[in-house]
Amino acid sequence: MNKNVRWLLLIVSVVLISISCTGKEVALQKEPLSPTEQFVIQNLLNDEGLISTDLTSQKDLFLSESVGLWLAYLLEKGDRARFDDQVNVMKSYFLKSDFIVWRIEGTKKATVNALIDDLRIIRVLLEAGEKWHESTYVQLGKKIGENLTIHGMNEGLFVDYVDVSSHAQANTLTMSYLMPSAFYAMEKHGLLSRQQVRDQLAILKNAPLTEEGFYPKYYDIPSKSYRFDEELHMIDQLYVAYHMVSIDEDTEPFKRWLLKLLKRDGKLFGRYNGQTNQPTVSYESPAVYAMAARYMLVLEEQQNAQMFIEKMLSLKDPTSGYVEKNTRSTHSFDNLLPLLAEKEVENAINNE
Template sequence: MRKGMIFIILVSIVSMSFFGIRFMENKETIDMKEELAAEQFIKKHLYEENGLIKTDLKGQSNVYLAETTGLWMEYLVKKDDYLEFKKQAKVLKLFKEDSQLISWKIDGNRKAPANALIDDLRIIQALEEASDRWGIPKYRKMARQMGKDIVRYNMENDYFIDHADIKTKHKADFITLSYLNPKAIHFFLEEELIDESQYLLNREVLVNAPVSKNGFFPITYYPSRNEYEFEREVNLINQYYIGYYRALWGGDVSSLIRFTKESLEKYGGVLYGRFSSETKEPAVEYEGASVYALAILMCLQAGEDDLARQLFYKMKELQVLDASAEYYGGYINLDSLETHTFDNLLPLIAEREAIDEGVFY
């Protein structure tokens, strides 16, 4: 009798799990948020049948970045696209070899020999959020497995470091501040992969980083020397990543917001991609969609909704919005067909976030 009852209970659990997952798949498909134009461009022109996404349409069309997969996964969680996320979770295997570290690039059939912490942490964040959003424990388990190897190979004396050689496990001796993803690092604390003192130590590297006389953040920190390093030519992608992550951790980003407002006013609403750290003058004549996207994410986190809205409309000016055009939805130069997945995925995430936050209607 007892054995029979146990058998019935086990069958019930298995049945509930199976039908629950089937129901959830159908539910998430129905309840997905709308497909945005940039997503249509990515799916039509950059998306491969196996789930990998091309880096561009020209010289790097057979190059696939872990950065791209992580950004795509981050967007899919925000969109509630469970079925596509499920596919991307399997794509991760293509970037792995003999550990849970993610090779930062696949070039043809060759994997790069090192990881990049920023990619691994972004993927861990996406897996954790997917697990919480859809109630799927295996994604949290995947994130935890990755986290264990990050702690083993991408930490040195309690500090996260940039990268490690996947085969030899040789480590870098510095951390790029734009790699310190607060949501992912908090997951490490929740899962007891790091302790509170390690968590606070790495938070302080970002939140307490000094600001230059012109309001820019340093790009690199060397733990062994307790030394920060600034860029001579400031890349705004790095600055806004640091600003966004710093704001997520409750840090002060007023200097970068002030610089943003001043630059938009001085240069006719344009944010150029690079600036001189000494003169605060543009070092290049181009603007990038990813710069606007990261600035939007920082502003949303810092409560600067009006500035986020201004940046949003400026970003959208760089997008092909003619629905009848071949490259509709893309952030692409139509004359040269120059584009990059980064410059499509980050705006896609920023747009989804702006819509969800009610900044853009």
């Protein structure tokens, strides 16, 4: 066998091996991967690029929340190849009539969107387009954003969800869904006017606080009033505080309340009674600690941010991801938000 033939056979072999690899296997060959990222790719990301909600009962349930968080992480990491893959997955499976459906179960798609996920995806697409000088990302973000402003606003305010076909709307605006960074990006690209941005932010700025320092659950558009829940979801509270800081609003009362709970119990629980401040669940959530770390990061309190990262990491299975030790159950949200928090804190430290 002459030298040219040997080289030809070698090239053909490499090509055949590459073709035989699944998308997951190719992804795993790209280094470096953090342990959490490796867990997501190995265990939650299927061969079609869809992210399973968990490993057991909801393996065939896929959420736009997961798409947005994964894209946000990949943008933060600077992984354009995987980012592009996930954009294609989103377009193929979640995009319907320029809406992003909020969930897919098996082959059945939801009939409504979810504002928080849409805003996150729009922001990430617009920022990625600018970062990588990729006009297709910007065009897609603008297309989804234009549709959302046409069909997803009631009395000048965004609403929690819209029916994809009938365009029937919710009449509420959940406080944790208000994402100033998305509004600013949309204004920059001509999707929202300055006044429209001010109107959305006014809902945040005018939100009443309880004596303890926590925020309302949602704004009721018809009655123009804020509503509090009896049971507080800590993740919602942290999202609101995080967004408040981004528009230079004072969150000191909330921070005192948060750290008081941590000092009292030595941990944060997932939910609390709004009247008694007592936990209503027994579990700690990796996502709660992740969001607490991100909140401290935007406050420029890196020591507290690192403290919450350490709390978060204490819940991680050393051999896998954020998996419940007894039941082995997990949730995509409890892996993707920690993954994003890990990268943001790491980048903040490296940029000091």
